[in-house]
Amino acid sequence: MIRRRKKNRKLDERGFRVPPVVYVLGVLLAVGAFVMLHLNMRCDKVGTQIKDLERRHADLEKSLLNEQYKWANLTDPRRIEALLQQYQINMTWPEERNIVRLRGRGNPLAIQKVVAYRRPMGGTRTVMHD
Amino acid sequence: MVVVVLLMTAGWGGLSARLIYLHLGPTDRWREWADEIHTFEREIQASRGRIMDRGGKTLAQDLPEKHVVAAPVVILSNQQVRLMVDLLARELDLDPAVVCARLQRPNRRHEYIRKFVPDDVASRLRRMQLKGVFFEDVSARYYPKESLMAHVVGFSNLEGVGSAGTELRWNSYLRGLPGWREGIRDGLGRELVERRMEDIAPQPGADVYLTLDENIQYMVEKALDAAVQNNQAQGAWAIVERVQTGEILALANRPTYNPNEYRMAAPDLMMNRAIGYMYEPGSTFKLAVIAAALNEGTVCPDDVFDCENGVWYYRGRPLHDYHPYGNLMVKDIVKKSSNIGAAKVALTLGDARLEHYLRAFGCGQPTGIDLPGEATGILHPRTRWNALSLSRIAMGHEVSVTALQMLNIACCIANRGFLMRPRVVRRIVNAQGKSIVEFTPEVLARPIREDTARLMTRLLARVTEEGGTGYRARVAGYTIAGKTGTAQKPVPGGYSSSANIASFVGFLPAEEPEIAMIVVVDEPQPDHTGGLVAAPVFQEVAAQLVRYLDIPPNAPDGKVAPNTPMYAGD
Numbered sequence: 001m002i003r004r005r006k007k008n009r010k011l012d013e014r015g016f017r018v019p020p021v022v023y024v025l026g027v028l029l030a031v032g033a034f035v036m037l038h039l040n041m042r043c044d045k046v047g048t049q050i051k052d053l054e055r056r057h058a059d060l061e062k063s064l065l066n067e068q069y070k071w072a073n074l075t076d077p078r079r080i081e082a083l084l085q086q087y088q089i090n091m092t093w094p095e096e097r098n099i100v101r102l103r104g105r106g107n108p109l110a111i112q113k114v115v116a117y118r119r120p121m122g123g124t125r126t127v128m129h130d
Numbered sequence: 131m132v133v134v135v136l137l138m139t140a141g142w143g144g145l146s147a148r149l150i151y152l153h154l155g156p157t158d159r160w161r162e163w164a165d166e167i168h169t170f171e172r173e174i175q176a177s178r179g180r181i182m183d184r185g186g187k188t189l190a191q192d193l194p195e196k197h198v199v200a201a202p203v204v205i206l207s208n209q210q211v212r213l214m215v216d217l218l219a220r221e222l223d224l225d226p227a228v229v230c231a232r233l234q235r236p237n238r239r240h241e242y243i244r245k246f247v248p249d250d251v252a253s254r255l256r257r258m259q260l261k262g263v264f265f266e267d268v269s270a271r272y273y274p275k276e277s278l279m280a281h282v283v284g285f286s287n288l289e290g291v292g293s294a295g296t297e298l299r300w301n302s303y304l305r306g307l308p309g310w311r312e313g314i315r316d317g318l319g320r321e322l323v324e325r326r327m328e329d330i331a332p333q334p335g336a337d338v339y340l341t342l343d344e345n346i347q348y349m350v351e352k353a354l355d356a357a358v359q360n361n362q363a364q365g366a367w368a369i370v371e372r373v374q375t376g377e378i379l380a381l382a383n384r385p386t387y388n389p390n391e392y393r394m395a396a397p398d399l400m401m402n403r404a405i406g407y408m409y410e411p412g413s414t415f416k417l418a419v420i421a422a423a424l425n426e427g428t429v430c431p432d433d434v435f436d437c438e439n440g441v442w443y444y445r446g447r448p449l450h451d452y453h454p455y456g457n458l459m460v461k462d463i464v465k466k467s468s469n470i471g472a473a474k475v476a477l478t479l480g481d482a483r484l485e486h487y488l489r490a491f492g493c494g495q496p497t498g499i500d501l502p503g504e505a506t507g508i509l510h511p512r513t514r515w516n517a518l519s520l521s522r523i524a525m526g527h528e529v530s531v532t533a534l535q536m537l538n539i540a541c542c543i544a545n546r547g548f549l550m551r552p553r554v555v556r557r558i559v560n561a562q563g564k565s566i567v568e569f570t571p572e573v574l575a576r577p578i579r580e581d582t583a584r585l586m587t588r589l590l591a592r593v594t595e596e597g598g599t600g601y602r603a604r605v606a607g608y609t610i611a612g613k614t615g616t617a618q619k620p621v622p623g624g625y626s627s628s629a630n631i632a633s634f635v636g637f638l639p640a641e642e643p644e645i646a647m648i649v650v651v652d653e654p655q656p657d658h659t660g661g662l663v664a665a666p667v668f669q670e671v672a673a674q675l676v677r678y679l680d681i682p683p684n685a686p687d688g689k690v691a692p693n694t695p696m697y698a699g700d
Contacts (some may be wrong), residue, residue, distance in 0.1 A: 066193065
């Protein structure tokens with residue numbers, strides 16, 4: 001009796017084999033899906049960042065407006081005068097002789113000349129107010 | 131096992147059928163429904179531009195605020211009404227009964243507790259994490275200087291629409307353009323920023339820079355307050371203008387109002403009298419009449435007129451002088467403010483020429499200042515004048531002007547005869563800091579020649595000398611050219627014997643004028659003349675102005691500077 005040789009199915013060339021193109025496509029699809037997923041997550045993250053920055057921008061704008069308002073209040077001439085009175089500070093306009101007018105039109109030399117001229121005059125201080 | 135398989139098959143089958151139905155059924159309606167839930171469209175409000183003074187100090191700006199809203203249904207279900215009433219009433223400064231009434235509405239999910247709550251108060255409430263209390267972002271218009279410059283700045287209403295003053299006149303620039311946003315929300319109602327479909331940023335309103343100066347305005351308002359108080363006056367108003375450019379440096383009215391609380395202010399307080407109140411100017415108007423006569427050459431400063439010792443019957447009707455004078459030269463008619471002298475000077479001109487000059491000076495028409503509510507004044511056409519009109523107009527009766535018109539005539543004389551358009555806005559700057567509108571000085575007319583203007587200036591400078599009606603307007607070290615005015619207020623059937631309008635209009639330094647100012651005091655008591663009431667106010671402000679604007683003194687003793695001939699041959 002002839003002993004039949006057992007067939008090695010692994011070597012059977014007639015069996016179904018997935019073409020390499022499908023492998024490649026599958027891999028590409030998977031990579032694409034991961035890329036999409038990654039990009040989607042990035043978009044979510046960027047969206048969150050945008051939202052945070054928008055909120056921060058709005059908060060800063062609000063703060064700026066509030067500070068501008070406070071500053072405008074603080075510099076109100078009525079308020080300044082009331083404070084001066086409160087601390088018994090009496091402000092007067094300077095005497096004409098106490099005023100040094102610098103007409104240099106932004107030329108620093110003009111200012112230097114005045115300073116140089118004033119200093120030898122007995123060390124008088126150049127003042128704008130009494 | 132079979133049962134499980136059957137159940138699973140039935141379940142999947144049902145879901146599949148539902149899926150197919152959802153896809154093939156009335157999809158449009160469902161899609162709309164889903165879109166309504168997930169998508170949103172929202173207008174983004176643009177912030178309103180600021181109003182600044184010439185030095186960049188803020189006069190009007192938007193401030194972020196919150197509406198505090200409660201959901202009574204939530205608060206009632208949590209049985210926290212009493213706690214909420216106590217907290218909200220205390221923090222928001224409300225009557226607890228009012229808060230309680232608002233929270234006792236079981237079907238309401240949105241009930242305003244208080245609108246326009248300052249941001250810091252709202253933040254304090256937010257930190258308490260009160261269930262059923264939430265906040266809506268809004269912005270409100272605020273005026274940090276309160277009543278300072280109120281009539282120039284004006285106010286905008288709760289909808290953010292300019293309703294008075296600069297806010298109204300320049301509303302189109304100030305309001306900005308709203309933005310638009312379309313997007314998608316998640317199940318919790320949060321916006322998915324990455325899936326925004328349309329996002330048009332709002333364009334903030336432009337900033338308007340005024341020609342007015344906060345400090346000069348304060349000086350003027352303070353002086354007016356004192357004048358009203360000292361003279362028990364009904365009101366007072368004043369304007370300071372740069373003669374060469376027409377820029378208004380200060381414009382103040384009394385009484386006034388606080389634009390932050392405009393809803394509580396009476397309409398009378400909101401009236402900008404300096405540009406909207408017409409009055410018979412009285413003797414200040416003589417400067418226009420005399421200038422016209424000098425320009426036409428019908429009189430010279432040394433010409434003598436008989437002032438009839440105080441009473442002159444012209445066409446059967448008496449004309450009085452405040453003080454009786456005999457013969458006066460034209461230059462003294464101005465200095466002493468003789469009504470009879472001015473009437474006789476006007477007669478040398480005649481109706482046609484006088485009307486021509488007065489119209490050229492801008493009488494009877496608005497100056498075109500960039501503020502709403504300017505009155506035109508009244509100057510009837512000469513066809514409607516009667517036999518006495520010429521003599522009455524010469525002394526500032528039968529004609530009505532606003533303080534601004536009167537000041538503009540003085541500025542015209544100070545500015546070598548050029549009549550400038552007065553302006554309160556210097557420039558408009560967009561949110562990027564770029565200047566989009568820049569105003570330059572604009573000449574309206576030149577009613578008189580330069581030599582006439584200079585001559586008239588010399589005559590007006592004598593008014594503030596010793597013996598002149600306006601000597602109380604003098605400022606040490608400076609020559610002041612000006613004219614006093616005291617006009618009886620018209621009442622039905624004639625003129626009031628007790629109600630007057632006292633005024634002083636002038637400019638300085640007389641030789642090289644830089645600043646002109648008018649002060650008008652309404653019904654002062656007991657003193658009622660311009661020289662006694664308005665000239666000291668002028669002096670008080672002018673003395674500070676010359677220091678503030680650094681105008682060098684031109685005459686150490688306050689008189690006309692020497693070596694400046696009054697006119698050829700003097």
